[in-house]
Every structure is written in C-alpha cells, then in structure tokens.
Amino acid sequence: MKKFEEKTVHSTEIFKGKVVTLTVDDVILPNGKEAKREIVHHPGAVAIIPITRDGKIVFVEQYRKALERSIVEIPAGKLEPGEDPAVCARRELEEETGYGAGELTYLLSFATSPGFANEIIHLYVAKDLYKIEEKRTLDEDEFVSIIEATIEEAEEMIENRQIYDAKTAYGVLWAKMNKM
Amino acid sequence: MKKFEEKTVHSTEIFKGKVVTLTVDDVILPNGKEAKREIVHHPGAVAIIPITRDGKIVFVEQYRKALERSIVEIPAGKLEPGEDPAVCARRELEEETGYGAGELTYLLSFATSPGFANEIIHLYVAKDLYKIEEKRTLDEDEFVSIIEATIEEAEEMIENRQIYDAKTAYGVLWAKMNKM
Numbered sequence: 001m002k003k004f005e006e007k008t009v010h011s012t013e014i015f016k017g018k019v020v021t022l023t024v025d026d027v028i029l030p031n032g033k034e035a036k037r038e039i040v041h042h043p044g045a046v047a048i049i050p051i052t053r054d055g056k057i058v059f060v061e062q063y064r065k066a067l068e069r070s071i072v073e074i075p076a077g078k079l080e081p082g083e084d085p086a087v088c089a090r091r092e093l094e095e096e097t098g099y100g101a102g103e104l105t106y107l108l109s110f111a112t113s114p115g116f117a118n119e120i121i122h123l124y125v126a127k128d129l130y131k132i133e134e135k136r137t138l139d140e141d142e143f144v145s146i147i148e149a150t151i152e153e154a155e156e157m158i159e160n161r162q163i164y165d166a167k168t169a170y171g172v173l174w175a176k177m178n179k180m
Numbered sequence: 181m182k183k184f185e186e187k188t189v190h191s192t193e194i195f196k197g198k199v200v201t202l203t204v205d206d207v208i209l210p211n212g213k214e215a216k217r218e219i220v221h222h223p224g225a226v227a228i229i230p231i232t233r234d235g236k237i238v239f240v241e242q243y244r245k246a247l248e249r250s251i252v253e254i255p256a257g258k259l260e261p262g263e264d265p266a267v268c269a270r271r272e273l274e275e276e277t278g279y280g281a282g283e284l285t286y287l288l289s290f291a292t293s294p295g296f297a298n299e300i301i302h303l304y305v306a307k308d309l310y311k312i313e314e315k316r317t318l319d320e321d322e323f324v325s326i327i328e329a330t331i332e333e334a335e336e337m338i339e340n341r342q343i344y345d346a347k348t349a350y351g352v353l354w355a356k357m358n359k360m
Contacts, residue, residue, distance in 0.1 A: 001251070001342070002249065003241060003243065003250040003325070004241075004242060004243040004250055004324075004325075005243055006243050006245050014195045014202070015194045015195060015218075017216075017218040018216070018218065019296050020218050020220065020296050022194070022200075022202050024197065025245065027245060029321055029323070030243075030323050031323075033320075035321040036197075036198070037246075038195075038198065038200050040200065040297070042293075045295070061183060062184060063183065063185055063186050064294040065186050065205060065217040066219050066291075066294055066295070066296060066298040067291055067298055069181040070181045070182065070183040070184055071181070071291070108338060108349060109341075109344070110345050110346045110348075110349045111244070111246075111251070111344055111345045112346050113246075113292045113299055114246055114247055114251060114344075115244070115246070115256075115258075116199050116200050117220070117246055118246045119293055121346070140213075141209055141213070141215040143211075144184075145183070158288060161289075162181065164290055165292070165294045166290045166291065166301070166346040166350065167346065168290075169288065169290045170346065170349060170350050170353065173350065173353050173354060177357050
C-alpha cells in the first residue's frame with residue numbers, strides 16, 4: 001500500500017512529550033515537488049466495548065482537557081511499549097470499570113486521525129463481565145466515573161453529545177447492530 | 181459537562197504549524213495536584229459518506245504520511261476558519277470525488293482523539309449524486325484515486341486493512357445498518 005508514496009527527505013523532531021512526539025517531515029510528493037508534513041506520534045491505544053450480562057454497555061465519564069469538557073466514552077488506554085493490546089485491554093477495563101472479562105474478543109483496529117497522527121486504536125468487545133474484588137488503581141492523574149447504559153440510552157447520549165468521540169460512537173453502533 | 185474539570189494555570193505554545201498547533205498546559209486536577217497536558221489543536225474537519233444511486237459507497241485512496249502507507253477513506257477535509265461544515269462537505273466531496281450531492285444530510289459529530297487532540301469531525305451522508313461537469317481541482321499537495329464499492333466490498337477492505345481509519349469504519353457500519 002505505497003500508492004502515491006511520499007518519501008521522507010528529512011525529519012525534524014519539534015517536541016518529545018509524555019504522550020505525543022511531534023515531527024515536521026520534508027517529503028517528496030508523487031509529482032516530484034516538496035512538501036512539509038506535521039506528524040503527531042502516539043504509542044497507540046486500546047478501547048473496549050464492555051457488555052454486561054443484562055445487555056448494557058459500561059462507559060466511563062472523564063474530563064478531556066483537549067475538548068475542555070467531560071465526555072462519556074468506552075474504556076480505553078494507551079499501550080505501554082511492546083505491550084500486547086489484549087493484555088492492555090484487560091488492564092484498562094479493570095482499572096477504569098472494576099470489571100474483569102470472561103470473554104474478550106478482538107474486533108478491528110483503526111487510525112483515529114490519519115491526516116496528522118499515527119495513533120491506532122485496537123477495539124475489543126468484553127463479555128461475561130465479573131466484578132474484580134480488589135479493584136486496580138487508576139493512574140494518579142485519572143478521574144473517571146462509571147455509567148452503565150442500554151443501547152437506547154447510549155443513542156440518547158450521542159444525540160445530546162455526552163458521547164462525543166469516534167471510538168465510542170463506533171462502539172454504540174456496533175452494539176446496536178449486533179443486538180447487544 | 182465540567183465534571184472533574186482541569187483548570188488551566190498556564191499554557192505554553194510549543195509549535196504553530198499549517199495543520200496543527202501544539203501546546204503544553206499546566207492544569208490543576210480535581211484533587212488539587214498539578215499535571216501537564218499535551219494538546220494538539222486542529223481546525224476540525226468534515227467527512228462524507230457518499231452513496232451512489234446504485235447503492236455503492238464512494239471512497240478515496242490516498243497516502244497518509246502519518247501511517248506511512250495509503251489507505252481507503254470516505255472523502256474528508258479540513259474546515260477553513262469560520263466555514264459552515266455543510267459548505268465544506270460539498271466542496272470536499274466535489275474536489276475529491278467529482279460528485280455533487282442532490283441531498284446532503286448531517287449525521288453526527290465526534291472527536292477523533294480526545295486524549296490529546298481537539299479535532300472534531302462533522303459527518304454527513306451524501307445521496308442523489310451527480311457528476312460535476314467541471315471538476316474542482318485538488319490542493320496541490322493532494323493525490324487521490326476514487327474507489328466505488330458495495331457494502332460487502334467495503335467490509336472486505338476493513339478485513340484486509342485497506343480501510344483503516346475511524347471515520348471510514350464508522351461510515352461503512354452506518355451504511356450497512358441503514359441498508360444502503
């Protein structure tokens with residue numbers, strides 16, 4: 001999949017942070033001209049659609065500084081370097097919701113913002129949920145609350161923009177389609 | 181929606197580019213502690229699910245430098261400052277596919293990467309498509325080719341990762357659910 005490839009001539013690292021690294025790359029376009037590409041590098045993430053035994057979806061509400069508001073999302077989290085996404089998915093599910101998954105199924109992976117970022121989200125469905133007795137602790141800068149909602153309630157949350165991100169919108173549509 | 185609000189104490193602009201601006205913000209967490217947030221600022225975008233009269237979806241294939249490969253996506257593009265998303269949607273559809281839309285319907289908006297970016301995509305469905313006689317020109321650094329595919333073909337492209345981004349995965353699922 002190298003159609004219309006843009007070859008890198010030079011890459012300048014502008015910023016290396018805790019979450020993202022920013023580079024500006026000089027590239028040669030398919031027509032031979034030069035252009036600059038601003039690229040945000042991200043370690044990748046997992047997201048989980050957790051379905052309870054009574055057919056509800058488990059969401060987390062958290063403040064998203066980038067949006068300057070709190071939104072309702074399916075549980076998700078960044079991959080540690082070299083981490084198996086399925087291991088990460090179980091960890092994030094437990095940390096954020098207090099649920100373990102009897103059954104964890106991989107659905108698909110997608111880039112979230114291919115125009116400027118390399119972030120990939122690996123999406124899982126978690127079923128046969130059980131409460132973890134000793135709940136794992138969240139990261140020290142993480143504050144979340146849990147919402148369990150039916151598909152209809154989730155669709156209302158999309159309508160009124162409490163749910164407002166791509167992975168969660170996808171998750172709700174997927175759950176509806178698969179009659180969870 | 182200010183639950184768990186993180187108040188900004190100071191914001192440092194690290195980079196201001198053509199597409200993104202990067203800031204690092206010092207914030208006060210709900211527990212009173214300080215933390216840093218790396219935020220990518222983006223002007224926002226539109227994406228369009230174009231459905232032909234014979235029920236196919238119109239995709240564009242393009243090279244995505246961030247992913248170092250070409251992927252197949254629904255048409256999309258960045259908003260100009262102050263631009264009405266519906267106007268932008270018609271422009272991008274015409275530029276990228278050569279189709280005009282007899283009917284353009286707003287579906288929903290979502291943040292693509294709320295953990296580190298403020299990009300919002302406004303998603304539309306375009307129907308009653310007609311060929312534009314004088315096709316608009318693409319941006320000078322844009323190279324795309326057009327693929328018209330049935331839902332089944334699109335699902336295969338998700339399976340083999342030719343389709344590999346969130347807005348397009350959502351678009352295909354939406355089209356399937358609505359039996360396009």
